[in-house]
Amino acid sequence: MSYTLSVLEQLKENNARQTEFIQAATEILTSLKDYVDARPQYEAAGLLERFVEPERQIVFRVPWIDDAGKVRVNRGYRVQFNSAIGPYKGGLRFHPSVNLSIIKFLALEQILKNSLTGQAIGGGKGGADFNPMGKSDREVMAFCQSFVSELFRHISHMTDVPAGDIGVGAREVGYMFGQYKRLANSFEGVFTGKGINYGGSLARTEATGYGLVYLVEEMMRQHDQSLAGKTVIVSGAGNVGSHAVEKAQQLGANVIAVGEYTGTILDNQGIDLAVLREITARRGDFADYVNARPHAEFLPGTKVWTVPCEIALPCATQNELDEDDAKTLVANGCTTVGEGANMPATLEATEVFRHNGVLFAPGKAANAGGVATSALEMSQNSSRMAWSFDKVDDKLKNIMTGIYHNISTAADEAGCPGNYVVGANIAGFKKVADAMMAQGIV
Numbered sequence: 001m002s003y004t005l006s007v008l009e010q011l012k013e014n015n016a017r018q019t020e021f022i023q024a025a026t027e028i029l030t031s032l033k034d035y036v037d038a039r040p041q042y043e044a045a046g047l048l049e050r051f052v053e054p055e056r057q058i059v060f061r062v063p064w065i066d067d068a069g070k071v072r073v074n075r076g077y078r079v080q081f082n083s084a085i086g087p088y089k090g091g092l093r094f095h096p097s098v099n100l101s102i103i104k105f106l107a108l109e110q111i112l113k114n115s116l117t118g119q120a121i122g123g124g125k126g127g128a129d130f131n132p133m134g135k136s137d138r139e140v141m142a143f144c145q146s147f148v149s150e151l152f153r154h155i156s157h158m159t160d161v162p163a164g165d166i167g168v169g170a171r172e173v174g175y176m177f178g179q180y181k182r183l184a185n186s187f188e189g190v191f192t193g194k195g196i197n198y199g200g201s202l203a204r205t206e207a208t209g210y211g212l213v214y215l216v217e218e219m220m221r222q223h224d225q226s227l228a229g230k231t232v233i234v235s236g237a238g239n240v241g242s243h244a245v246e247k248a249q250q251l252g253a254n255v256i257a258v259g260e261y262t263g264t265i266l267d268n269q270g271i272d273l274a275v276l277r278e279i280t281a282r283r284g285d286f287a288d289y290v291n292a293r294p295h296a297e298f299l300p301g302t303k304v305w306t307v308p309c310e311i312a313l314p315c316a317t318q319n320e321l322d323e324d325d326a327k328t329l330v331a332n333g334c335t336t337v338g339e340g341a342n343m344p345a346t347l348e349a350t351e352v353f354r355h356n357g358v359l360f361a362p363g364k365a366a367n368a369g370g371v372a373t374s375a376l377e378m379s380q381n382s383s384r385m386a387w388s389f390d391k392v393d394d395k396l397k398n399i400m401t402g403i404y405h406n407i408s409t410a411a412d413e414a415g416c417p418g419n420y421v422v423g424a425n426i427a428g429f430k431k432v433a434d435a436m437m438a439q440g441i442v
């Protein structure tokens with residue numbers, strides 16, 4: 001049996017119930033098969049066995065007291081997966097679905113994503129099964145302080161630099177940074193996504209959504225197309241989705257629908273972002289959109305993928321777009337998909353896109369703008385500088401364009417031009433693998 005596939009089989013056996021981790025590993029190792037099997041030095045060094053095993057996994061108790069005076073306990077995680085090319089870097093997710101499988105899949109993706117940015121950042125991810133929705137600011141602060149009271153001993157600006165993800169935004173990062181500074185007695189760039197007046201970077205908030213659209217635009221440009229005049233649909237109205245809508249509109253696209261778990265807003269005149277943001281800021285109902293835009297429709301319980309479009313941008317969460325959704329999109333004329341979330345398309349959906357010649361930009365490349373800008377925040381912190389919005393945005397644009405060309409070249413060299421899943425996995429892996437080889441058996 002091929003070396004790569006035997007490592008995958010062993011991984012499935014060792015992590016039998018970790019479905020998301022197995023899913024991500026299957027996509028990655030299947031993509032890497034020919035590349036790795038052609039290089040026997042990797043097998044001799046046990047490289048893949050080491051690559052799929054996290055360097056360190058921390059699971060911890062997070063006790064806190066709610067507003068009613070009741071003691072609550074959540075489970076916290078930090079998976080420090082790979083530090084071959086830089087300190088561990090990756091977000092924290094606070095969501096009731098969080099478990100070790102989800103954090104491991106995200107951390108594994110993060111290794112390759114961070115490598116693709118071209119910056120010196122390793123891969124990690126963390127979070128907790130805590131739901132910030134419906135909690136008071138005081139409860140969120142109590143949770144964040146307790147979370148960091150354990151995490152602080154495992155992180156530093158040179159060791160591991162967490163950031164936001166689903167459920168973790170500026171408010172949470174602020175509370176966690178404050179508690180870290182207090183416990184470690186050190187003002188350092190240990191978190192990214194900080195507020196601007198205490199070390200945050202301009203354009204970090206916009207970066208994931210903007211970066212997604214920059215990469216999609218470059219991919220389309222290389223196929224003699226552009227976003228201008230195209231019909232676009234987006235899932236997720238959080239930080240990633242809303243900034244993807246904004247940048248797509250700036251480039252002349254007609255964004256006609258935005259979906260989330262309660263349903264879909266359909267606005268053929270183009271989504272009014274100010275109205276949408278007003279709703280999300282107060283955590284209101286998507287259905288309220290039609291109050292301000294009476295010509296628009298809210299389709300309760302309907303997935304956004306049913307709306308005919310040319311470009312689809314899934315920006316919500318993992319496995320939100322399955323095989324049937326992919327078939328519907330293709331049947332309705334969708335020709336381009338860019339993943340703003342991590343692993344939003346299932347393995348089967350990705351296959352449907354590939355078979356039908358859809359331009360498909362996988363998340364580890366397409367949503368790398370967020371973490372890339374986090375690395376720019378780290379650079380600013382280290383040099384005690386604060387760059388202008390335009391300077392950061394220009395760098396982001398260059399990074400995203402560079403990632404597209406890097407994954408496109410890797411796909412060509414692998415003999416599957418246009419297969420950016422394979423291209424992204426090989427291009428991301430190569431840098432990490434070479435660093436691991438150079439550093440010996442560690």
Ligand code: GLU
Binds near residue numbers: 165
């Ligand atoms: N959570 C984001 C991601 O999935 C950003 C991570 C970071 O900025 O470190 O890449």
